[in-house]
Amino acid sequence: MTKRRREALAAYAFLTPDVLGLLVFVAVPMLLAFGVAFFKVDGFGNYQFNGLGNYRLMAGDEQLLKSLRITAIYVLAFVPIAFVVSFGLAMLVRNTFRGIGWVRSAFFLPHVVSLVVVALIWQFLLVDKRGAVSTLLGPLGLGDVSFLGTPSLALGTYVVISVWFVMGYQMLVFLAGLKDVPKELEEAAEIDGAGAWQRFRYVIWPLLRPTSFFVVVNSTIGAVTGLQAFDLVFVLTKGGPARSTSTVVLYIYEQAFTFNNIGYAAALTTVVVALLVVCTGLMFGVTRGGRFDED
Numbered sequence: 001m002t003k004r005r006r007e008a009l010a011a012y013a014f015l016t017p018d019v020l021g022l023l024v025f026v027a028v029p030m031l032l033a034f035g036v037a038f039f040k041v042d043g044f045g046n047y048q049f050n051g052l053g054n055y056r057l058m059a060g061d062e063q064l065l066k067s068l069r070i071t072a073i074y075v076l077a078f079v080p081i082a083f084v085v086s087f088g089l090a091m092l093v094r095n096t097f098r099g100i101g102w103v104r105s106a107f108f109l110p111h112v113v114s115l116v117v118v119a120l121i122w123q124f125l126l127v128d129k130r131g132a133v134s135t136l137l138g139p140l141g142l143g144d145v146s147f148l149g150t151p152s153l154a155l156g157t158y159v160v161i162s163v164w165f166v167m168g169y170q171m172l173v174f175l176a177g178l179k180d181v182p183k184e185l186e187e188a189a190e191i192d193g194a195g196a197w198q199r200f201r202y203v204i205w206p207l208l209r210p211t212s213f214f215v216v217v218n219s220t221i222g223a224v225t226g227l228q229a230f231d232l233v234f235v236l237t238k239g240g241p242a243r244s245t246s247t248v249v250l251y252i253y254e255q256a257f258t259f260n261n262i263g264y265a266a267a268l269t270t271v272v273v274a275l276l277v278v279c280t281g282l283m284f285g286v287t288r289g290g291r292f293d294e295d
Helices: 003-036 053-059 062-095 101-112 115-125 132-140 151-179 183-191 196-225 231-236 248-257 262-286
Strands: 039-041 047-049
Touching: 003 039, 003 262, 039 262, 053 262, 062 101, 062 151, 062 196, 062 248, 101 151, 115 132, 115 151, 115 231, 151 196, 151 231, 183 196, 196 248, 196 262, 231 248, 248 262
Parallel strands: none
Antiparallel strands: 039 047
C-alpha cells in the first residue's frame, strides 16, 4: 500500500464519524422536517395532509414577521460588534500579551460554560435595583434601570451578553489566522517604511480575510439558529418584555411545543434554513467563493 493511499484511508477514517453524525443528527431531521411541513400535526401524533397550507399561513402571521424583524436587528447588531471586539482582543493578545497563556484562557473561559449557566449568571447580575450591575451604575444615576424588563433595552442587553459569550472563541479563531501571517512580510514592510496602520492595511488584513469570512458566516448562522439565539432568550426573558426579544427560533419552539402546531413549526424551520443557505451563498458569491481575491 502506497503512502498516499494510507494517508487517504486515514483521512476517511477521521471524517467518517463526523459524516455519520451530520447524516444522523442534521440531514435526516432536516428531511423529516421538510416532509412534516406538508401536514397539519397536533401533539397527539395525528397527521392530516395540508399541502402548502402551512406556508400560506406564514403570509398573515404578524408575530412571525415581528420575530424575523427582531432576529434581523439582532444579527445586524451582534455580528459586527462581536467581529470588532474579537478581532481587537486577538490583536491585543498578539501584540501585548504574546506568550501569556492565561490571558487567552481568561477571554475564552465564558465560551466553555453552558449557555444556561451564563444566562442564569447574567440574570442574577441584572436583577432590578439589587443586582451587581445596578449597584455599579448607581452612582451614575442608572441604578433603577431594568435592563431585562424594559422593551427598548432588552434586545441590546441580549446583544451585549451574546458578544461577551462568543468573543473568546472568535478571538482564538483570529489568533489562528494571525499565526499564518508570515512575519517576514511584516518585517519587510516595516523596513520599507510602512507604519503600523499600513502594515495592517496592506499585509495583515488581506491575508486574514479568509478567517474573517469564516467568522462572519459562522457568527451569522449562530445568531439566527445557534444556542445563543434560543437558550439565552428562553432563560433571560422568554421572548419578553412585550415580545421585544422573541427571535424566530424561539417562535418556532413556541409553535411546536407550546401550541402543538408541529407542522407549522416544521415549515418555519425549512424557510429559515433556506434563508440561511441563500445568505451564505450570497456571502460566498460576494467574496468569490471565500478566496477574497482583489482586483
